[in-house]
Amino acid sequence: MPAQQKKFIFCIAGVLSFACALGIAAAVGTQLWIKGTILCKTGALLVNATGPELEKFIGEIQYGLFYGERVRQCGLGGRPFRFSFFPDLLKIIPASIHVSVILFCTVLIVFALVGTGFFMYNAFGNPYETLHGPVGLYLWSFISCSCSCLIMILFSSEVKIHHLSEKIANYQExxxxxxxxxxxxxxxxxxxxxxxxxxxxxxxxIRLAGFKFPFSKSKESETTTGAVDLMY
Structure with a gap:
């Protein structure tokens, strides 16, 4: 592939990686991770509410990684309540999973920025092998993919398996x-x-730019080494 096309491809990859870093940084600071509704079960059972009456006992909840807000509905109108995870809710939530999600978000931002720098360096500089060349680009992209996957898995398990919304809604109730x-x-x-x-x-x-995957190179080298060993 011509050098100009490689530069263009690496520039696109660098811009995409930088956009991801900005997007993740913005996402971490918002409360737009989960939005749902919470039923006041006790109040609904007391008046045997069904149908349209049940809506008077359904409140709202919305939260992110650091703070959130819920509207408490128990038949007497909505009462908004703001909360923060640190330090208020650490005793009732799976703190290890929650902290791990924040940690992996930080790692993802760092490696997205690192990937951006190395993509631009490969586009306009004179990269050498190992971590500065194509192997490094594959490595940073793989780490970023892994961190993104872990964030989604951990946060989903925290919400669905550990019933995070219910624990927040029942806090101090x-x-x-x-x-x-x-x-x-x-x-x-x-x-x-x-x-x-x-x-x-x-x-x-990266593969489109003409650089083979690292594991494919290693297989080829192993095959060549094995053939040489057989010859001798």
Whole structure:
């Protein structure tokens, strides 16, 4: 492939990687990860609410990685309540998983920026082998893909398996019990999925530029070495 086309491909990959870093940084600071509704089960059972009456006992909840907001509905009108994960909710949530999600988000931002720098260096500089050349580009893209995948898996398990929304809704509630009525992932979560796809696309762009995958090179070298050994 001509050098100009390689530069163009690496520039595109670098811009995509930088856009991912900005998108993730913005996503981490928002509360647009989960949005759902919470049913006040105790209040609904007390008045045997059904149909349209049940809506008076369904509140809303929305949160991110650091803070959120919920509207408490128990038949007497909505009461908004803001909360933060640190330090208020650390005792009731799976703290290790939650901290791991934040940690991997930070790692993802760092390696997305590192990948951006190396893509631009390969486009306009004079890269040498190992981590500065194509092997490094594959490595940074693979790490970014892995971090994106881990973030989605860990956060999904925290929300669905550990019932994060219910734990937040029942925080400091003595006489009322709340159950999750509905919940869905919001924009910030889908940004992580888009970043995963972008970094996977970057791997394909590196291959399109004419650089073979590292493991394919190693297989070829092993085959050549084995043939030489057989000759001697």
């Amino acid at each position: 003595g006489s009322f019990i709340f159950k999750t009525h509905s919940e869905q992932f919001e924009d910030s979560f889908w940004i992580i999925l888009v970043c995963f796809l972008v970094h996977f696309l970057n791997v394909l762009l």
